[in-house]
Amino acid sequence: MxxxxxxxxxxxxxxxxxxxxxxxxxxxxxxxxxxxxxxxxxxxxxxxxxxxxxxxxxxxxxxxxxxxxxxxxxxxxxxxxxxxxxxxxxxxxxxxxxxxxxxxxxxxxxxxxxxxxxxxxxxxxxxxxxxxxxxxxxxxxxxxxxxxxxxxxxxxxxxxxxxxxxxxHAPEVFPDGLRAALQSRALVDAAVSLVMLQTRGGRDDALDLLHVAATSSNRRIQEIAREIVDGGQLSAPPLGRQG
The missing domain is CATH 3.30.450.80 (Transcription factor LuxR-like, autoinducer-binding domain)
Known part of the structure:
Protein backbone atom coordinates (compact mmCIF):
# COMPACT_ATOMS: atom_id res chain seq x y z
CA MET A 1 0.00 0.00 0.00
CA HIS A 169 -23.25 -1.35 -12.03
CA ALA A 170 -26.35 -0.67 -14.11
CA PRO A 171 -29.32 0.77 -12.19
CA GLU A 172 -31.80 -1.78 -10.91
CA VAL A 173 -35.07 -1.96 -12.81
CA PHE A 174 -38.03 -1.77 -10.44
CA PRO A 175 -41.55 -2.76 -11.56
CA ASP A 176 -44.06 0.00 -10.93
CA GLY A 177 -45.65 -1.97 -8.09
CA LEU A 178 -42.36 -2.41 -6.25
CA ARG A 179 -41.37 1.22 -6.84
CA ALA A 180 -44.68 2.32 -5.28
CA ALA A 181 -44.14 -0.08 -2.36
CA LEU A 182 -40.71 1.38 -1.62
CA GLN A 183 -42.11 4.91 -1.67
CA SER A 184 -44.99 3.83 0.59
CA ARG A 185 -42.60 2.30 3.11
CA ALA A 186 -40.55 5.51 3.27
CA LEU A 187 -43.74 7.52 3.83
CA VAL A 188 -44.82 5.31 6.75
CA ASP A 189 -41.33 5.47 8.28
CA ALA A 190 -41.46 9.27 8.19
CA ALA A 191 -44.90 9.29 9.82
CA VAL A 192 -43.68 6.93 12.55
CA SER A 193 -40.82 9.33 13.31
CA LEU A 194 -43.25 12.25 13.59
CA VAL A 195 -45.61 10.28 15.86
CA MET A 196 -42.64 9.42 18.08
CA LEU A 197 -41.92 13.13 18.31
CA GLN A 198 -45.55 13.98 19.13
CA THR A 199 -46.05 11.26 21.74
CA ARG A 200 -42.49 11.03 23.14
CA GLY A 201 -42.85 7.28 22.79
CA GLY A 202 -40.94 4.47 21.09
CA ARG A 203 -41.03 3.27 17.50
CA ASP A 204 -43.17 0.18 18.16
CA ASP A 205 -45.80 2.21 20.02
CA ALA A 206 -45.88 4.80 17.23
CA LEU A 207 -46.43 2.08 14.61
CA ASP A 208 -49.17 0.54 16.76
CA LEU A 209 -50.89 3.94 16.98
CA LEU A 210 -50.84 4.24 13.19
CA HIS A 211 -52.42 0.80 12.84
CA VAL A 212 -55.08 1.69 15.43
CA ALA A 213 -55.87 4.96 13.64
CA ALA A 214 -56.19 3.16 10.30
CA THR A 215 -58.39 0.40 11.74
CA SER A 216 -60.68 2.72 13.70
CA SER A 217 -61.25 4.95 10.65
CA ASN A 218 -61.36 2.06 8.14
CA ARG A 219 -58.62 3.66 6.06
CA ARG A 220 -55.24 2.55 4.72
CA ILE A 221 -52.27 3.19 6.94
CA GLN A 222 -50.58 5.01 4.04
CA GLU A 223 -53.42 7.57 4.00
CA ILE A 224 -52.97 8.23 7.72
CA ALA A 225 -49.21 8.51 7.22
CA ARG A 226 -49.60 11.03 4.38
CA GLU A 227 -51.82 13.25 6.55
CA ILE A 228 -49.25 13.21 9.36
CA VAL A 229 -46.36 13.99 7.02
CA ASP A 230 -48.40 16.85 5.54
CA GLY A 231 -48.72 18.42 8.99
CA GLY A 232 -51.68 16.68 10.57
CA GLN A 233 -51.93 15.25 14.08
CA LEU A 234 -52.54 11.59 14.81
CA SER A 235 -56.09 10.91 15.95
CA ALA A 236 -56.45 7.45 17.48
CA PRO A 237 -57.68 5.89 20.73
CA PRO A 238 -54.89 5.43 23.31
CA LEU A 239 -53.23 2.04 23.14
CA GLY A 240 -55.04 -0.51 25.30
CA ARG A 241 -58.40 1.34 25.08
CA GLN A 242 -59.38 0.76 21.48
CA GLY A 243 -62.36 -1.43 20.69
Missing amino acids: AGNNALTAADEYQDLLLESPGFPEFLLGLATISASRLRTDGSTLECSITVERDGAPSTVACSSEEGHRLDETQYALDAGPCLTALRGQRTVLVNDFPGDERWGQYLEVIARDDVHSVLAVPIATAAASKAALNCYAHTMHAFDPGTVARIEDHAGSMSRILRLALRL
Whole structure:
Protein backbone atom coordinates (compact mmCIF):
# COMPACT_ATOMS: atom_id res chain seq x y z
CA MET A 1 0.00 0.00 0.00
CA ALA A 2 1.38 3.41 -0.88
CA GLY A 3 2.42 5.74 1.89
CA ASN A 4 0.91 8.89 0.40
CA ASN A 5 -2.54 9.61 1.94
CA ALA A 6 -4.19 10.39 -1.41
CA LEU A 7 -2.86 7.18 -2.94
CA THR A 8 -3.87 5.21 0.13
CA ALA A 9 -7.43 6.49 -0.24
CA ALA A 10 -7.44 5.65 -3.96
CA ASP A 11 -6.19 2.13 -3.26
CA GLU A 12 -8.85 1.68 -0.59
CA TYR A 13 -11.59 2.81 -2.96
CA GLN A 14 -10.36 0.49 -5.73
CA ASP A 15 -10.21 -2.49 -3.37
CA LEU A 16 -13.73 -1.70 -2.21
CA LEU A 17 -15.05 -1.58 -5.77
CA LEU A 18 -13.36 -4.89 -6.65
CA GLU A 19 -14.66 -6.65 -3.54
CA SER A 20 -18.23 -5.31 -3.46
CA PRO A 21 -20.84 -7.70 -4.93
CA GLY A 22 -23.15 -4.86 -5.93
CA PHE A 23 -23.65 -1.10 -6.01
CA PRO A 24 -25.45 -0.78 -2.63
CA GLU A 25 -22.61 -2.67 -0.93
CA PHE A 26 -20.07 -0.40 -2.61
CA LEU A 27 -21.89 2.73 -1.39
CA LEU A 28 -22.13 1.28 2.11
CA GLY A 29 -18.35 0.82 2.09
CA LEU A 30 -17.82 4.41 0.94
CA ALA A 31 -20.09 5.73 3.70
CA THR A 32 -18.29 3.66 6.33
CA ILE A 33 -14.86 4.78 5.09
CA SER A 34 -16.07 8.40 5.14
CA ALA A 35 -17.26 8.18 8.76
CA SER A 36 -13.95 6.64 9.79
CA ARG A 37 -11.75 9.13 7.94
CA LEU A 38 -13.70 12.26 8.85
CA ARG A 39 -14.27 11.55 12.54
CA THR A 40 -11.94 13.64 14.76
CA ASP A 41 -11.19 13.83 18.50
CA GLY A 42 -13.36 10.80 19.20
CA SER A 43 -16.51 12.68 18.17
CA THR A 44 -19.51 10.81 16.80
CA LEU A 45 -20.14 11.42 13.11
CA GLU A 46 -22.62 9.57 10.91
CA CYS A 47 -22.10 9.67 7.15
CA SER A 48 -24.38 8.70 4.32
CA ILE A 49 -24.09 8.73 0.54
CA THR A 50 -27.10 9.16 -1.71
CA VAL A 51 -27.20 8.56 -5.46
CA GLU A 52 -30.04 9.38 -7.85
CA ARG A 53 -29.89 8.28 -11.49
CA ASP A 54 -32.23 8.02 -14.46
CA GLY A 55 -35.44 8.15 -12.46
CA ALA A 56 -34.64 5.00 -10.48
CA PRO A 57 -35.35 4.94 -6.72
CA SER A 58 -32.53 6.59 -4.83
CA THR A 59 -29.75 4.38 -3.48
CA VAL A 60 -28.87 5.39 0.07
CA ALA A 61 -26.03 3.92 2.14
CA CYS A 62 -25.26 4.98 5.71
CA SER A 63 -22.52 4.30 8.19
CA SER A 64 -25.14 3.79 10.95
CA GLU A 65 -28.80 2.88 11.36
CA GLU A 66 -29.42 6.37 12.72
CA GLY A 67 -28.08 8.00 9.57
CA HIS A 68 -30.21 5.68 7.43
CA ARG A 69 -33.35 6.67 9.33
CA LEU A 70 -32.59 10.38 9.00
CA ASP A 71 -31.97 10.08 5.26
CA GLU A 72 -35.10 8.01 4.67
CA THR A 73 -37.11 10.68 6.49
CA GLN A 74 -35.73 13.31 4.10
CA TYR A 75 -36.92 11.32 1.12
CA ALA A 76 -40.35 10.66 2.57
CA LEU A 77 -40.81 14.37 3.30
CA ASP A 78 -39.01 15.33 0.06
CA ALA A 79 -37.12 17.99 2.00
CA GLY A 80 -33.80 18.24 3.80
CA PRO A 81 -30.18 19.40 3.47
CA CYS A 82 -28.97 16.25 1.67
CA LEU A 83 -31.66 16.53 -1.00
CA THR A 84 -30.92 20.23 -1.40
CA ALA A 85 -27.20 19.54 -1.84
CA LEU A 86 -27.79 16.65 -4.24
CA ARG A 87 -30.37 18.32 -6.47
CA GLY A 88 -28.79 21.76 -6.42
CA GLN A 89 -25.21 20.42 -6.54
CA ARG A 90 -24.04 22.81 -3.84
CA THR A 91 -22.74 22.49 -0.29
CA VAL A 92 -25.37 22.91 2.42
CA LEU A 93 -24.34 23.63 6.02
CA VAL A 94 -26.59 23.69 9.08
CA ASN A 95 -24.66 24.41 12.28
CA ASP A 96 -27.60 24.94 14.62
CA PHE A 97 -30.84 23.15 13.85
CA PRO A 98 -32.98 24.79 16.54
CA GLY A 99 -32.12 28.16 14.99
CA ASP A 100 -32.72 27.11 11.37
CA GLU A 101 -36.16 27.49 9.78
CA ARG A 102 -35.56 25.54 6.55
CA TRP A 103 -37.12 22.16 5.68
CA GLY A 104 -40.08 22.33 8.05
CA GLN A 105 -40.98 19.06 9.74
CA TYR A 106 -37.68 17.38 8.92
CA LEU A 107 -36.02 19.57 11.56
CA GLU A 108 -38.55 18.40 14.14
CA VAL A 109 -37.86 14.76 13.32
CA ILE A 110 -34.10 14.91 13.61
CA ALA A 111 -34.26 16.97 16.80
CA ARG A 112 -35.48 13.79 18.47
CA ASP A 113 -32.22 12.09 17.45
CA ASP A 114 -30.20 14.86 19.11
CA VAL A 115 -28.63 15.92 15.79
CA HIS A 116 -27.56 19.56 15.85
CA SER A 117 -25.29 19.99 12.82
CA VAL A 118 -25.44 18.67 9.27
CA LEU A 119 -23.12 19.15 6.32
CA ALA A 120 -24.20 17.94 2.88
CA VAL A 121 -21.71 18.05 0.00
CA PRO A 122 -22.34 17.10 -3.66
CA ILE A 123 -20.14 14.47 -5.29
CA ALA A 124 -19.44 15.03 -8.97
CA THR A 125 -20.77 12.19 -11.15
CA ALA A 126 -21.88 11.57 -14.73
CA ALA A 127 -24.54 13.75 -16.32
CA ALA A 128 -27.35 11.21 -15.84
CA SER A 129 -26.82 10.90 -12.08
CA LYS A 130 -26.36 13.00 -8.96
CA ALA A 131 -24.76 12.14 -5.64
CA ALA A 132 -24.09 13.72 -2.26
CA LEU A 133 -22.23 12.99 0.97
CA ASN A 134 -24.19 13.78 4.11
CA CYS A 135 -22.55 14.18 7.56
CA TYR A 136 -24.52 14.31 10.84
CA ALA A 137 -23.06 15.54 14.15
CA HIS A 138 -24.55 15.68 17.65
CA THR A 139 -23.00 19.03 18.59
CA MET A 140 -23.77 22.54 17.40
CA HIS A 141 -21.25 24.26 15.09
CA ALA A 142 -19.48 20.95 14.46
CA PHE A 143 -18.35 22.03 10.98
CA ASP A 144 -15.99 25.00 11.01
CA PRO A 145 -14.59 26.35 7.70
CA GLY A 146 -11.55 24.07 7.88
CA THR A 147 -13.72 21.00 8.50
CA VAL A 148 -16.05 21.96 5.65
CA ALA A 149 -13.07 22.26 3.28
CA ARG A 150 -11.71 18.88 4.43
CA ILE A 151 -15.06 17.16 3.85
CA GLU A 152 -15.46 18.82 0.44
CA ASP A 153 -11.99 17.52 -0.47
CA HIS A 154 -13.00 14.05 0.71
CA ALA A 155 -16.15 14.15 -1.42
CA GLY A 156 -14.01 15.20 -4.38
CA SER A 157 -11.66 12.25 -3.81
CA MET A 158 -14.60 9.85 -4.22
CA SER A 159 -15.83 11.31 -7.51
CA ARG A 160 -13.65 9.25 -9.87
CA ILE A 161 -14.32 5.87 -8.25
CA LEU A 162 -18.04 6.62 -7.94
CA ARG A 163 -18.27 7.44 -11.66
CA LEU A 164 -16.53 4.15 -12.41
CA ALA A 165 -18.89 2.24 -10.11
CA LEU A 166 -21.91 3.80 -11.84
CA ARG A 167 -20.60 2.54 -15.19
CA LEU A 168 -19.94 -0.97 -13.88
CA HIS A 169 -23.25 -1.35 -12.03
CA ALA A 170 -26.35 -0.67 -14.11
CA PRO A 171 -29.32 0.77 -12.19
CA GLU A 172 -31.80 -1.78 -10.91
CA VAL A 173 -35.07 -1.96 -12.81
CA PHE A 174 -38.03 -1.77 -10.44
CA PRO A 175 -41.55 -2.76 -11.56
CA ASP A 176 -44.06 0.00 -10.93
CA GLY A 177 -45.65 -1.97 -8.09
CA LEU A 178 -42.36 -2.41 -6.25
CA ARG A 179 -41.37 1.22 -6.84
CA ALA A 180 -44.68 2.32 -5.28
CA ALA A 181 -44.14 -0.08 -2.36
CA LEU A 182 -40.71 1.38 -1.62
CA GLN A 183 -42.11 4.91 -1.67
CA SER A 184 -44.99 3.83 0.59
CA ARG A 185 -42.60 2.30 3.11
CA ALA A 186 -40.55 5.51 3.27
CA LEU A 187 -43.74 7.52 3.83
CA VAL A 188 -44.82 5.31 6.75
CA ASP A 189 -41.33 5.47 8.28
CA ALA A 190 -41.46 9.27 8.19
CA ALA A 191 -44.90 9.29 9.82
CA VAL A 192 -43.68 6.93 12.55
CA SER A 193 -40.82 9.33 13.31
CA LEU A 194 -43.25 12.25 13.59
CA VAL A 195 -45.61 10.28 15.86
CA MET A 196 -42.64 9.42 18.08
CA LEU A 197 -41.92 13.13 18.31
CA GLN A 198 -45.55 13.98 19.13
CA THR A 199 -46.05 11.26 21.74
CA ARG A 200 -42.49 11.03 23.14
CA GLY A 201 -42.85 7.28 22.79
CA GLY A 202 -40.94 4.47 21.09
CA ARG A 203 -41.03 3.27 17.50
CA ASP A 204 -43.17 0.18 18.16
CA ASP A 205 -45.80 2.21 20.02
CA ALA A 206 -45.88 4.80 17.23
CA LEU A 207 -46.43 2.08 14.61
CA ASP A 208 -49.17 0.54 16.76
CA LEU A 209 -50.89 3.94 16.98
CA LEU A 210 -50.84 4.24 13.19
CA HIS A 211 -52.42 0.80 12.84
CA VAL A 212 -55.08 1.69 15.43
CA ALA A 213 -55.87 4.96 13.64
CA ALA A 214 -56.19 3.16 10.30
CA THR A 215 -58.39 0.40 11.74
CA SER A 216 -60.68 2.72 13.70
CA SER A 217 -61.25 4.95 10.65
CA ASN A 218 -61.36 2.06 8.14
CA ARG A 219 -58.62 3.66 6.06
CA ARG A 220 -55.24 2.55 4.72
CA ILE A 221 -52.27 3.19 6.94
CA GLN A 222 -50.58 5.01 4.04
CA GLU A 223 -53.42 7.57 4.00
CA ILE A 224 -52.97 8.23 7.72
CA ALA A 225 -49.21 8.51 7.22
CA ARG A 226 -49.60 11.03 4.38
CA GLU A 227 -51.82 13.25 6.55
CA ILE A 228 -49.25 13.21 9.36
CA VAL A 229 -46.36 13.99 7.02
CA ASP A 230 -48.40 16.85 5.54
CA GLY A 231 -48.72 18.42 8.99
CA GLY A 232 -51.68 16.68 10.57
CA GLN A 233 -51.93 15.25 14.08
CA LEU A 234 -52.54 11.59 14.81
CA SER A 235 -56.09 10.91 15.95
CA ALA A 236 -56.45 7.45 17.48
CA PRO A 237 -57.68 5.89 20.73
CA PRO A 238 -54.89 5.43 23.31
CA LEU A 239 -53.23 2.04 23.14
CA GLY A 240 -55.04 -0.51 25.30
CA ARG A 241 -58.40 1.34 25.08
CA GLN A 242 -59.38 0.76 21.48
CA GLY A 243 -62.36 -1.43 20.69
